[in-house]
Amino acid sequence: MPVSAADIALATRLAEVAGAAIRPFFRAEHGVELKADRSPVTLADREAEAAMRRLIEAERSGDGIVGEEYGVKDGVSGRQWVLDPIDGTRSFVAGRAIFGTLVALVEDGWPVLGIIDQPIQRERWLGVAGRPTLFNGAPAHTRLCSELAGAAVATTSPHLFAAGDVPHFMALVAAVSGGAPRQGPVYGGDCYNYGLLASGHLDLVCESGLQLYDYAALVPIVEGAGGRMCDWDGDPLTAASAGHVLAIGDPARTDDVLEALRAVPVN
Numbered sequence: 001m002p003v004s005a006a007d008i009a010l011a012t013r014l015a016e017v018a019g020a021a022i023r024p025f026f027r028a029e030h031g032v033e034l035k036a037d038r039s040p041v042t043l044a045d046r047e048a049e050a051a052m053r054r055l056i057e058a059e060r061s062g063d064g065i066v067g068e069e070y071g072v073k074d075g076v077s078g079r080q081w082v083l084d085p086i087d088g089t090r091s092f093v094a095g096r097a098i099f100g101t102l103v104a105l106v107e108d109g110w111p112v113l114g115i116i117d118q119p120i121q122r123e124r125w126l127g128v129a130g131r132p133t134l135f136n137g138a139p140a141h142t143r144l145c146s147e148l149a150g151a152a153v154a155t156t157s158p159h160l161f162a163a164g165d166v167p168h169f170m171a172l173v174a175a176v177s178g179g180a181p182r183q184g185p186v187y188g189g190d191c192y193n194y195g196l197l198a199s200g201h202l203d204l205v206c207e208s209g210l211q212l213y214d215y216a217a218l219v220p221i222v223e224g225a226g227g228r229m230c231d232w233d234g235d236p237l238t239a240a241s242a243g244h245v246l247a248i249g250d251p252a253r254t255d256d257v258l259e260a261l262r263a264v265p266v267n
Contacts, residue, residue: 001079003105003113003128010059011103011115012126017055018048018085018101019119026120027095040089045069048085048101056081066106068213080106080239084213088156088190097121100191104216109239114217116195125195127220135199142227142249143200148256149178151203154186154193161208165244167264168232169206175260176204194218197249198225204257205247215245222247234258 025044032042049069056065057073064075067083081103086092088099097120105113112129125140127133133140145151153176158166173185186193186202191214193205198221207214219229219237228251229237232244248254 001107007105007113008126008128010055011105011113014052014055014081014083014103015101015115015117015119015124017051018103019117021048021051022086022092022101022119026092026097030093032089032093040093041069042086042089042093044092045086045089049083052081052083052085052103066213068211078108082106082111082213082216084191084217087214088192091188091190096188098189098192100195102191102213102217104213104220106212106216106239111216111219111237114220116191116217116221118192118195123195125198125221127198127217127222127224129220129224131224133198133221133224135195140199140221140225142198142222142225143203145203145250145253148175148253148260151176151253152186152201153204153206154189154196154202155206156190156193157187165208168261169208171263172204172206172257172260175256175263191218194222194247197227197247198222200249203249203253205245206257206261207245208243210243210245212239212241215241215243218245218247222249227251228254230254232258232261 022044030042032040049067062077064080065073084102086099087102092099101117103115114127116125125135196202222229228248
């Protein structure tokens with residue numbers, strides 16, 4: 001089923017109700033707690049997701065929901081709304097406005113609509129499969145990257161990677177640094193990095209261990225801006241992907257990036 005104007009309008013309203021729930025808690029008392037996996041969660045996370053779920057259940061009761069805080073609600077339509085109320089809760093808790101709300105529509109396992117919404121800076125990227133990505137209503141474009149050496153690469157933190165994935169990431173960093181190891185990656189940023197890549201400010205984002213709610217919204221945004229989203233084997237990202245995520249601003253660099261990830265030195 002093609003993405004409709006009503007789908008886009010609903011996704012936009014979801015971002016808006018989440019933002020309204022989040023803003024009062026930013027740099028204020030937010031009731032942070034640690035979940036079982038030691039990741040933080042706040043009242044803002046919970047209230048934002050609850051607000052989005054209420055809206056979906058009122059208007060699209062047949063659609064499924066996948067949310068970071070409140071889990072999975074099965075649907076009957078073959079469509080799922082995939083929600084991460086605050087992607088980058090550590091940044092939110094630290095008062096850094098580089099987190100974002102992620103809203104995605106996934107159909108038969110494929111991400112077809114995505115929003116990154118930064119509710120403090122009022123920045124919003126909207127991606128729809130087959131259409132140009134918009135940033136605050138204007139077209140967004142990735143930038144060309146003539147070679148891997150010197151490319152701007154970002155990741156939230158290699159400390160979040162599975163241990164066996166870190167050497168592969170560091171091999172990519174070595175290829176990008178081109179003999180200047182002090183010119184390392186941009187750290188931090190979570191979903192905000194993907195928006196920056198879609199707007200031509202970064203060349204690569206590399207992550208490991210992501211969940212569907214972390215990456216589904218990013219796929220239409222990056223690809224609609226001219227970039228490529230794939231896993232570390234170069235395969236498209238779907239609901240079945242294992243969480244190894246690459247965003248490549250210039251698709252011509254895809255083979256270079258994949259080769260670099262595989263160039264792990266032998267000890």
